[in-house]
Amino acid sequence: MKTxxxxxxxxxxxxxxxxKKTLExxxxxxIASSQALTNLTGVSSLLNTVYSNLRGTGYYGQSFxxxxxxxxxxxxxxxxxxxxxxxxxxINAPGAHMSLWGLYTSGINQANLVIQAVGNVAxxxxxxxxxxxxxxxxxxxxxxxxxxxxxxxxxxxVNGFNKGVPLVLxxxxxxxDVAFPARNTVEEVYxxxxxxxxxxxxxxxxxxxxxxxxxxxxxxxxxxxxxxWGKYTESATYADKAIAAAGSTFVTGAxxxxxxxxxxxxxxxxxxxITSEQSNINESLxxxxxxxxxxxxxxxxxxxxxxxxxPKVGYGDFTPTPELLALYENDDVRRGTITTGKKSxxxxxxxxxxxxxxxxxxxxxxxxxxxxxxxxxxxxxxxRAGTAIGATAQSDLDKIRNRAGLTSVPVSIAAILKERRxxxxxxxxxxxxxxxxxxxxxxxSALGSIAxxxxxxxxxxxxxxxxxxxxxxxxxxxxxxx
Numbered sequence: 001m002k003t004x005x006x007x008x009x010x011x012x013x014x015x016x017x018x019x020k021k022t023l024e025x026x027x028x029x030x031i032a033s034s035q036a037l038t039n040l041t042g043v044s045s046l047l048n049t050v051y052s053n054l055r056g057t058g059y060y061g062q063s064f065x066x067x068x069x070x071x072x073x074x075x076x077x078x079x080x081x082x083x084x085x086x087x088x089x090x091i092n093a094p095g096a097h098m099s100l101w102g103l104y105t106s107g108i109n110q111a112n113l114v115i116q117a118v119g120n121v122a123x124x125x126x127x128x129x130x131x132x133x134x135x136x137x138x139x140x141x142x143x144x145x146x147x148x149x150x151x152x153x154x155x156x157x158v159n160g161f162n163k164g165v166p167l168v169l170x171x172x173x174x175x176x177d178v179a180f181p182a183r184n185t186v187e188e189v190y191x192x193x194x195x196x197x198x199x200x201x202x203x204x205x206x207x208x209x210x211x212x213x214x215x216x217x218x219x220x221x222x223x224x225x226x227x228x229w230g231k232y233t234e235s236a237t238y239a240d241k242a243i244a245a246a247g248s249t250f251v252t253g254a255x256x257x258x259x260x261x262x263x264x265x266x267x268x269x270x271x272x273x274i275t276s277e278q279s280n281i282n283e284s285l286x287x288x289x290x291x292x293x294x295x296x297x298x299x300x301x302x303x304x305x306x307x308x309x310x311p312k313v314g315y316g317d318f319t320p321t322p323e324l325l326a327l328y329e330n331d332d333v334r335r336g337t338i339t340t341g342k343k344s345x346x347x348x349x350x351x352x353x354x355x356x357x358x359x360x361x362x363x364x365x366x367x368x369x370x371x372x373x374x375x376x377x378x379x380x381x382x383x384r385a386g387t388a389i390g391a392t393a394q395s396d397l398d399k400i401r402n403r404a405g406l407t408s409v410p411v412s413i414a415a416i417l418k419e420r421r422x423x424x425x426x427x428x429x430x431x432x433x434x435x436x437x438x439x440x441x442x443x444x445s446a447l448g449s450i451a452x453x454x455x456x457x458x459x460x461x462x463x464x465x466x467x468x469x470x471x472x473x474x475x476x477x478x479x480x481x482x
Contacts, residue, residue, distance in 0.1 A: 037113065040123035040131070047114050047131055050138050051212075053107035054272045057283045058099060060366055060428075061272070064145070065285050066318070067098050068431035073442045075318045075351070075426070081343050082317040085288065092443070092453055095482075097463040098149055103142045104168065111139040112171035133203030137213035137221070140196035143167070144225055147189040148432055149463040150479065154186045155230040156438030158456055161480055164189035182475040190229055197222040206245060210264070210271050216245040217270045220369050223377050228436045233389070235381035239374045240390030242269065246371055250403040257336035260353045261300055269369040285366065289426065290350040291316035291343060299355055308342035316341070319349045320425070321444035327422055331405045334422055353426050372423050375399055380416045435461060 037043065055061045069075045070090050077090050088096035114135040118128050143165070151164035166181035167189060184192075200218040208214050220242040226235035251259040251266055259265050274284075286292070291312035298304035320338055328335045341350045379396035382388055394411040400419050401408060409415050420433060434441050434455075441453035441461075453460055459481020470478050 037117040040121050040127060043114055043117050043121055044131055046110060047134055050107055050110045050114060055274060060368060062283060062285050063098055065428040066288055068428045069426055070318060072430040072434060073321055073444045074324050074430045076321055076444050076446050077317055078319050078348055081346060083315045085317055091447060091450060092460050095464055099463060100146050100149055101466050103146060107142045108139060108168060109172055111135045116171050129203040133200045134213040136196040137200035137218050140193045141221060143189055144193045147186055150465060151186040153228060153436045153438060154190055162186050167192055180473045180475050193225055210268050211273050216242050220269050220374055227377050227381055232381040232385035233387060236378050236385060236387055236389040239378035239381060243374050252403055253333055256333045261355045263365055265367045267370040267372055268367040269371060272366040272368055274365055286354040287314040288317055289354050290314055302339060305339055305341040308345055316343055316350060321446050323444055324425060327418060329406055333405045351426050372400060376416060376420050376423060383411060
């Protein structure tokens with residue numbers, strides 16, 4: 001009985017209670033860690049399982065791509081025509097947030113197992129370096145996403161509360177490994193993320209393509225981490241490295257909208273790959289954003305979207321806010337990612353960045369990073385640092401606007417942030433962009449009179465740590481206000 005109690009504590013401590021959403025779509029290509037640690041093939045298979053965490057509906061497969069827009073002011077539930085999904089998130093109800101605590105038992109522990117095991121199995125050093133570099137890169141991404149949720153931005157700590165998340169850097173494989181870690185500071189977590197990404201950069205090349213963590217992916221993530229951290233010269237330097245390696249070709253004109261229908265978005269630096277084995281079906285990102293003609297051949301057809309008699313699939317619960325729509329200038333090609341359709345005989349605006357592809361429902365790959373964002377990162381970092389690493393902030397801003405069919409405007413932080421909001425709309429950045437700058441999070445007038453979420457005084461800026469974890473770990477303190 002005592003053993004079972006310890007097992008329960010072990011699983012709860014490391015986030016099992018908080019990981020339901022992350023793990024509720026268990027990937028069919030996953031592998032038990034006990035089967036993976038005896039040879040390089042097994043370790044590589046376990047690495048694939050680490051990747052599979054990204055596809056979960058509680059992570060980039062849905063929640064991390066839609067909640068940052070709905071919890072801020074980019075989208076809202078279509079009044080009277082939604083399926084009641086994420087309603088509490090749209091009004092920032094107490095406790096309604098994103099939850100990634102389950103990464104401790106899944107992605108982070110799996111990455112730690114890979115990092116430990118790869119040095120103990122036979123194989124060439126080159127092959128081991130590729131596996132090790134990817135594991136470091138993924139662990140860094142997991143920790144960075146965790147600290148963004150559960151801790152304040154390192155530049156804007158509120159009331160001295162500098163707690164981030166626990167850093168667990170060794171695998172928990174047996175009961176003897178169980179520990180009760182305290183929360184590290186935000187700064188300590190950022191430093192560990194930086195250490196892992198620098199290690200990944202040194203170990204990797206770019207031969208694997210954009211479905212895996214490569215040198216360029218590590219550099220691109222690091223450029224964004226530095227931007228959040230306020231290390232602007234470093235951010236511009238790493239954005240420049242990633243741009244140089246990835247190339248600068250943009251999709252232009254009408255092809256911009258259709259690029260989001262492709263299995264492999266031509267601007268993608270890093271893709272989360274979705275296949276029939278990993279499809280989230282009706283809980284997919286696409287299903288939440290729009291209803292699509294059941295006939296796949298008509299899914300990219302405007303008339304089919306407008307034809308209410310055409311049988312539809314998907315919930316189509318969310319629509320862009322009036323405030324976001326008002327930002328699009330005349331002739332902006334990015335406005336093509338929003339179209340009209342009918343839901344219950346009511347004309348609504350649908351987001352078309354996530355049209356199902358492959359001729360099968362909801363199997364679209366999800367770009368985690370695009371080349372466009374790297375130019376915006378470099379522009380902002382150079383402007384804030386007063387540098388011109390790789391290019392001037394003005395020329396990078398012009399590149400984004402000119403590709404969209406717009407003329408140049410004088411560079412400023414406001415102009416750059418406006419382009420970020422439009423360029424990255426519906427891709428899961430809005431909440432984090434506001435919070436990283438210590439700004440209040442506005443709410444759309446479409447929701448009624450809801451006050452902004454005040455960065456310095458509202459506890460809802462931070463996500464709640466699961467109560468079950470707080471209960472079993474005396475060293476784990478909760479976030480203020482919960």
